[in-house]
Amino acid sequence: MSTTLGELAEQFDCQLQGSPAVAVDHVDSLVNADATAISFLSNAALKSQLETTGAAAVILREGDAGDSPVPVLVSDNPYATYANIAAVLHPSRTLRPGVHASAVVDDDADVAESAEIGPHAVIEAGAKVGEHAYVGPGCVVGPGCVVGEATRLLGRVTLVEDVRMGDRCLVHPGAVIGADGFGNAMTPTGWVKVPQVGGVTIGDDVEIGANTTIDCGAIDDTVIGNGVRIDNLCMIAHNVIIGEHTAMAAQVGIAGSARIGSRCLFAGHSGTVGHIEVCDDVVVTGKTMITKSITEPGAYSSGWAGEPAKSWAKTVARVRRLGSLVDRVAKLEKDNK
Amino acid sequence: MSTTLGELAEQFDCQLQGSPAVAVDHVDSLVNADATAISFLSNAALKSQLETTGAAAVILREGDAGDSPVPVLVSDNPYATYANIAAVLHPSRTLRPGVHASAVVDDDADVAESAEIGPHAVIEAGAKVGEHAYVGPGCVVGPGCVVGEATRLLGRVTLVEDVRMGDRCLVHPGAVIGADGFGNAMTPTGWVKVPQVGGVTIGDDVEIGANTTIDCGAIDDTVIGNGVRIDNLCMIAHNVIIGEHTAMAAQVGIAGSARIGSRCLFAGHSGTVGHIEVCDDVVVTGKTMITKSITEPGAYSSGWAGEPAKSWAKTVARVRRLGSLVDRVAKLEKDNK
Amino acid sequence: MSTTLGELAEQFDCQLQGSPAVAVDHVDSLVNADATAISFLSNAALKSQLETTGAAAVILREGDAGDSPVPVLVSDNPYATYANIAAVLHPSRTLRPGVHASAVVDDDADVAESAEIGPHAVIEAGAKVGEHAYVGPGCVVGPGCVVGEATRLLGRVTLVEDVRMGDRCLVHPGAVIGADGFGNAMTPTGWVKVPQVGGVTIGDDVEIGANTTIDCGAIDDTVIGNGVRIDNLCMIAHNVIIGEHTAMAAQVGIAGSARIGSRCLFAGHSGTVGHIEVCDDVVVTGKTMITKSITEPGAYSSGWAGEPAKSWAKTVARVRRLGSLVDRVAKLEKDNK
DSSP states (O other): OOEEHHHHHHHTTOEEESOTTOEEOEEOOTTTOOTTEEEEOOOGGGHHHHHTOOOSEEEEOHHHHTTOSSOEEEOSSHHHHHHHHHHHHSOOOOOOOEEOTTOEEOTTOEEOTTOEEOTTOEEOTTOEEOTTOEEOTTOEEOTTOEEOTTOEEOTTOEEOSSEEEOSSOEEOTTOEEEEOOOOEEEETTEEEEOOOOOOEEEOSSOEEOTTOEEEOOSSSOEEEOTTOEEOTTOEEOTTOEEOTTOEEOTTOEEOTTOEEOTTOEEOTTOEEOSSOEEOSSEEEOTTOEEOSOBOSOEEEEOOOBOEEHHHHHHHHHHHHTHHHHHHHHHHHHHHHO | OOEEHHHHHHHTTOEEESOTTOEEOEEOOTTTOOTTEEEEOOOGGGHHHHHTOOOSEEEEOHHHHTTOSSOEEEOSSHHHHHHHHHHHHSOOOOOOOEEOTTOEEOTTOEEOTTOEEOTTOEEOTTOEEOTTOEEOTTOEEOTTOEEOTTOEEOTTOEEOSSEEEOSSOEEOTTOEEEEOOOOEEEETTEEEEOOOOOOEEEOSSOEEOTTOEEEOOSSSOEEEOTTOEEOTTOEEOTTOEEOTTOEEOTTOEEOTTOEEOTTOEEOTTOEEOSSOEEOSSEEEOTTOEEOSOBOSOEEEEOOOBOEEHHHHHHHHHHHHTHHHHHHHHHHHHHHHO | OOEEHHHHHHHTTOEEESOTTOEEOEEOOTTTOOTTEEEEOOOGGGTHHHHTOOOSEEEEOHHHHTTOSSOEEEOSSHHHHHHHHHHHHSOOOOOOOEEOTTOEEOTTOEEOTTOEEOTTOEEOTTOEEOTTOEEOTTOEEOTTOEEOTTOEEOTTOEEOSSEEEOSSOEEOTTOEEEEOOOOEEEETTEEEEOOOOOOEEEOSSOEEOTTOEEEOOSSSOEEEOTTOEEOTTOEEOTTOEEOTTOEEOTTOEEOTTOEEOTTOEEOTTOEEOSSOEEOSSEEEOTTOEEOSOBOSOEEEEOOOBOEEHHHHHHHHHHHHTHHHHHHHHHHHHHHHO
């Protein structure tokens, strides 16, 4: 859609430098933007791109406004303002309320009239789909599941059973929420499956990535707080509790019954063992493994940065010989006495 | 469903402390249980919860029975007894034999009359679905695949081709079994795909997690033994062989042609390189990478526990300077001679 | 299908040692091959299997030909020749052009007559499916997506939106291409979603593994070069660019805006941070984390090989005490002055 800088400045409370009549109809990068695009600068390293941008306008901080060759929307947080404006110019697909002819909706399911149920979706008995919700092609919404108002399940999402999602959530394709937790009791004749009778409770405004899995609780629920962001291919095990606004990058794994605080950030391939607590405002860097509870906010690490394989091999060999180095130092100390 | 302590004691061969007439109809945690719930204590750390539990009864070890304020089922293995009782009180959904009107079953597929084929499932030519099997919504059972008796594929599982599953298996949503192994031959003009003509053989009583992938063999089959447990988002590559009752937590990766023994345990994010053998009864701890064959049972590790990022940075810097430390020690030794 | 050694020798330009009339109809391993199978030897470690093979013929290097008890096709690259011959003997399933009655194809989609659209597939408005393409059961091809000529999407693949795939690609079940990148702007009240308005551009002859996810670009496209091979459960984040013929094993994660060169190899569980560049011909070994741009071809590592847990615990403890070891050496040096 198309709008003007004046309207955007008013809607998002930005100071405008330039003509309010300038029209924009899409967002683009500084480098590729044309005269109908609005762009943004939030990373100082890209400032050189500002000088030559062909954008109709740019969103940036007050301190950078003087360097812009084009009209400016001034924002304290250009990236967030960009996000809001991009949402205006590139709105989500409008819902087409109703149930597609190929969808299978159980008579005992409760689907709001304003919701859209896509092709080949399956809504099982006892499920509830809220107002203005979207259940995309090939999704399965199992017994006792609740899809909140304006929550959108894109294609091929599975809510297994007793998964209660809040409002305005967004779940990407292939995500599986509410599958059995990994509960097994060892016996002399092998594993006995431990029935997983809990559900999953998910807050409002949660986004869940493609092919991510969030297991149901063993007895009580697995719980995901409001505003949580989980990227693709993450694993949230049974009875994990995740605090509000925590974000996890791809391929993170949180083991069973771990309790993660609010506003934490987990980088890719990181994870925690089970049955620990991580307090609020913790940052876990890439590939780090958290093995004990964390009670102090801050950054935590155990990942090694890659280096040329030959020098790495030397490092590894030296570490493996540390015992003998310790012995040699002890001998030197003894000799020196 | 509802039953009595007397019936449970008899069925699972437990000594009963209390009235056999006490009725229970669900399981719950010690903390949340009410007067119709049965709970369990298998972790000594939770013993304080026993004193105040509102449960109708508790399953625990003989040594703990004296401390229970409520009736007790005494068991040598309370967790396994709990699992069995939970399965009685919370049975799997009863099958509705037959093929859903929206399912697509090829004329040359062989589906037992007692099996249930869910909405939008696809059963291709030459596939076979056994007695009392369940093929859930959106599943695809490809050519030459066999779903054993009472085996259940929950929603959106794909068996690609020549996947032969045993009896009483359980496969969670999104799992893909029998996709092509990663076989590529380098040539001067790029990769040539190596056709993957093997299948997958899966034993009885195997459980496979959500969005896990098990590739077909390059020539011979990939093989998963009886009673194996594989959690979510694991990767089992072509021609891997996994022994009976081995369990793998989420996001484990086993590379091609690795041969894993029986009763092994792999923790999250761990894995092995290809073409190695791991003997029976090996435990691989979190994030560990196994690069050579293992011939002795026991625990193996290479994961680093996370610590505050600043202290970790110091550790890393010291390790990278180990070479100069070694030189300094050598110089001291020389000077001391 | 069946053919003769003479025909294969001619088709793949191999020298033939033995009778051209010998017929073969499948490939098999040296150990299991029978008199209608052709096998290959490319790994010297398996040479002992050659002596007793029951194969009708074997593909091998000239230097090994003298040791073969059976007819030989001589090749400079036996593995690649094997791959080509296996493709002849085990061809992909023949397409059945047309749209399955249960598929849902939007009136505004453009599907070639020679393409096959499988059961329960969904082709949305503005999508295009090329000649001889295959869209398997349960796939979703979203708005603006292009499935190139002879490209095959096996079951339950999702192309979300504006995913443009080249010709002769192969995508395995459960892959999700074009889901939103992980873009979030922090504000005092929580995350604001950054709309992801870019698409995905995929070259020709690309293979993408089961349950792998490739996100769409934030503004510009995510780009996968010709001939790239990506294994299962990999994560390719928004705006990543991958050069031609690069191969990534399972569970690799490439973070946003990373630019990976051509002919790179990434082993399992490895990955990179975002916004870096990796030059051509780089090998990243298992579990390695690349945190800085790489400008020199070669192998890079940061993975630790597993060892018995007790000795690993000692190694870890010694590393954690390195600071005091450094102090002790410094004291020795001072005392020695």
